[in-house]
Amino acid sequence: MEELKKGMSLKAGFVYVGPIEDFGWTMAHDRGRMKVAEKYDWLETVYAEIVPEPEVSDYIDEMFEKGCDVVFTCSFGYGWDTVKAGERWPDKILYHCSGDPTVHGSAPNVGFYFSDFYQLYYLNGLAAGALTKTNKLGYVAAYTTSEVVRHLDAFFLGAKEVNPDVEMKVLVTGSWVDPATDTLNAEALIAWGADVIGFTADAPAVISKCQDHYEETGEKIYTFSHYSCMKEFGPDVVVSGQLVNWEKWYEYLLLKAQQGEAENWQHWGLATGGYVELGSDFGEPINPIFTEDLKAVTVTDPVLGTIGVYDLIMYRYEQFKDERSTFEPFTGPIRDTEGNLRLKSGEVIDGYQLWWEMDWYPEGTIPPE
Missing domain, CATH: 3.40.50.2300 (Response regulator)
Structure with a gap:
């Protein structure tokens, strides 16, 4: 130079x-x-x-x-x-x-x-698992690159930690920026029964659809901000988010x-x-209207004992911010949708695979066709 x-x-x-x-x-x-x-x-x-x-x-x-x-x-x-x-x-x-x-x-x-964002997706998955009433989660994915699959897998792993009965259906848009198709995919997931929808897309169309559905029917479809604060498009449905x-x-x-x-x-x-930052808005890790709902759901953690999901989210978030922490969401045992053991008990995913080779989905996921 x-x-x-x-x-x-x-x-x-x-x-x-x-x-x-x-x-x-x-x-x-x-x-x-x-x-x-x-x-x-x-x-x-x-x-x-x-x-x-x-x-x-x-x-x-x-x-x-x-x-x-x-x-x-x-x-x-x-x-x-x-x-x-x-x-x-x-x-x-x-x-x-x-x-x-x-x-x-x-x-x-x-x-x-x-x-x-994969750590934050895991945290928002904890919230998803706690809030779902149907045990059906949806995910709108722009593509199925290693990045996107890493994120949606982490989201589902978090949800399963709180609620082992959940399943997740993934629909692919085929573009980073296609609000119309994002909306159609969100509609399809709601029709399937999903009451929580995560997404990887560059615009807030999914959030707008979830908010519209709530205003029209009174049924909440929970969702999350992505990259920027999107709470203004879904003040009644945005639980948290992944901010950068x-x-x-x-x-x-x-x-x-x-x-x-x-x-x-x-x-x-x-x-x-x-x-990166956890939040429905910058400086707001969880939308306050959902705090009590998340505190009301408890889980039993092998280390932390009985703990509310809100407190679990905040505890894990502090772990992720601490460079000395060794907690990793992709720790076995984890099986994929074909029943293959991807990570044996206690095994932590290899960094190269996590960043560049994520082409599999955890058991309970309905992969894109």
């Missing part, structure tokens, strides 16, 4: 797959961008939104041609084109949000970062870039360090 001089001013570009007002994934990234830009007077930022994956190379080139020193590509499908751009622009820095083990380290000026603080990565990586440094490896952020 010969053109980057230590202590220089920087111009950073951000390429987004969705609109900045999607109230989810892209809004969260743009919130992080703005927070860092407001903090440092040496930093100028620009962005492009609603960029189709096949066109990302053109946007990267245009940003560098217009003076950007660093470009962040903020979607899973941008990965390989980001690496190829690093080869075309050896004196610039690129970071891809998500990563792929097949491309790690392939260019000295291309790095990878992600803030992962992307500014943690943007500040760290841009400060490195200002010193002329690129870190060409995978960076992971979890609850430790505050990269």
Whole structure:
């Protein structure tokens, strides 16, 4: 990175797959961008939104041609084109949000970062297992990438810990940003009998459907915020959620870039360090209207004894925030939907499998067709 001089001013570009007002994934990234830009007077930022994956190379080139020193590509499908751009622009820095083990380290000026929610999905699964009346959970998945499967598996494992009788049906949208299909999938899951729905999607369509159903019928379909605060779309049905603080990565990586440094490896952020946050809103781990309901349901934990689910959620959350804790939701025995023993009793999942090879579902899941 010969053109980057230590202590220089920087111009950073951000390429987004969705609109900045999607109230989810892209809004969260743009919130992080703005927070860092407001903090440092040496930093100028620009962005492009609603960029189709096949066109990302053109946007990267245009940003560098217009003076950007660093470009962040903020979607899973941008990965390989980001690496190829690093080869075309050896004196610039690129970071891809998500990563792929097949491309790690392939260019000295291309790095990878992600803030992962699987721990928070497990916590929200505890709530789901406690609140369901039908013992049927639904999940709307954008795709079945390792990331998404990791999240929905963790959600279901949490639910089963509290309520062994639950089952979960998964429907796939086939897009990160498709509110219409998200809504149709939520409707189908409600018709099937689900009274709790988790999701991986970049917009709050699932939450809006759950709130609409409650207002029309009086029946609550519990759900959870994802990436950004979505409580305003479902004040009566949003229990908690998975929230992200992307500014943690943007500040760290841009400060490195200002010193002329690129870190060409995978960076992971979890609850430790505050990269992700449990909450129906920032600073609100559980929607207060559900606190008493969660406290009323008790479970027997082998270590903690009899404990209310609300307190169990908060205890586990503190464990996840403590880097010394060894608690892991993916600890055996765990069987998959085919009855195969994936993790024997006491066995903790291998990190590589957890991050990159999640293609199986715990027993009790109805996988997507």
